[in-house]
Amino acid sequence: MGEVDAQLVQRVLDGDRSAFETLLSMHALRARTVARSILGDDPAVDDALQEAFVRAYDHLGQLGEPSTFPAWLSTIVRNEAVTWLRRNARVRNVGIEMAGEQPHQEARAENPHLEELRTALSKISRQYREILALKYEANLNYDQIAETLGLSQANVEKRLYRARQALLALMPELGERPIPPES
Numbered sequence: 001m002g003e004v005d006a007q008l009v010q011r012v013l014d015g016d017r018s019a020f021e022t023l024l025s026m027h028a029l030r031a032r033t034v035a036r037s038i039l040g041d042d043p044a045v046d047d048a049l050q051e052a053f054v055r056a057y058d059h060l061g062q063l064g065e066p067s068t069f070p071a072w073l074s075t076i077v078r079n080e081a082v083t084w085l086r087r088n089a090r091v092r093n094v095g096i097e098m099a100g101e102q103p104h105q106e107a108r109a110e111n112p113h114l115e116e117l118r119t120a121l122s123k124i125s126r127q128y129r130e131i132l133a134l135k136y137e138a139n140l141n142y143d144q145i146a147e148t149l150g151l152s153q154a155n156v157e158k159r160l161y162r163a164r165q166a167l168l169a170l171m172p173e174l175g176e177r178p179i180p181p182e183s
Contacts, residue, residue, distance in 0.1 A: 027073055
């Protein structure tokens with residue numbers, strides 16, 4: 001995939017805007033997963049992604065190694081999501097309190113532990129939420145997660161283990177069920 005990314009980056013730098021659209025479509029799921037790991041299901045995910053994509057396009061000439069585009073884009077998305085979160089944290093908290101946000105009954109009936117899982121996820125660190133989202137929402141393997149986060153595969157394994165342990169500490173009944181197999 002790195003070779004394809006490098007070719008597309010070069011085409012963009014040569015003035016082919018459609019090549020950038022192709023790059024984004026290839027990496028949109030990963031980008032959305034990174035943004036959602038920070039912002040949750042907030043509608044602002046789309047705003048943060050849009051800002052990140054514009055920033056990536058504007059700074060593409062600064063990308064050192066074109067084959068690293070996926071990890072580079074993920075870093076930009078992560079930074080934009082964190083910036084959006086900081087900028088809008090106060091407004092979002094007031095909106096949630098006013099709305100009295102309640103979970104949907106259908107989701108509770110479908111999976112009785114879903115609300116507890118959401119609560120537990122909100123209590124663990126952002127880096128743990130992010131790595132769990134990349135593994136279980138985006139279905140990335142360890143190599144892909146390592147590339148996205150700029151970590152070694154060993155650090156990915158350690159962080160995933162610690163993230164699972166943090167969730168298990170908050171949700172002991174999960175320990176009674178098997179943990180999904182690793183890839």
